Amino acid sequence: QAAFLGQRGLTEDDFLTKVLEGMAFAGFVTERGAPYRPIDLFDELVAYEVKRMKAEEGNKQKILRHIKELAEKLYKNENPYPAVTMHKVQKPTEGCHLRLHQKPFPRLDEGTVQWIIDQATAKLQTAPPAVRAEKKCMVPSGPPIGMW
16 A cells, blocks of 8 residues: 555545545455456456557547447446346335225236247347356556556
8 A cells, every 4th residue: 555655656645545545445455456367347448448548549539439339348347138127016005905996907818928928938048148157367467557
């Protein structure tokens, strides 16, 4: 921690010192400190994006295309399975069973129910696996501190 702050000339920065002493930062270091672990989007951004941004400096079209690609990657990282959604059934209100105008539940057609089940089964068979296999490798070190 002292070396990190000293290299950047931030030893007098109280806010940053408190952030580095916090539990969230300690968890971050514990999770990402190992040099041999599965690489994710964060590691790729730290390792390669600074060089790419420097190379694209001055070209607005490339920068915008790069931002769009990065936004898509970040969205896919946060929503890996967008087709899987949870539907909540609302809780009935108190006294709803006492209403006089309540319609009887419609009769279910066995063929329609089976068709819906078959459709859902087909979707599940073509869906991507729920857990991605993690490949461990050396985490790229990224650019030197001076480039930041």
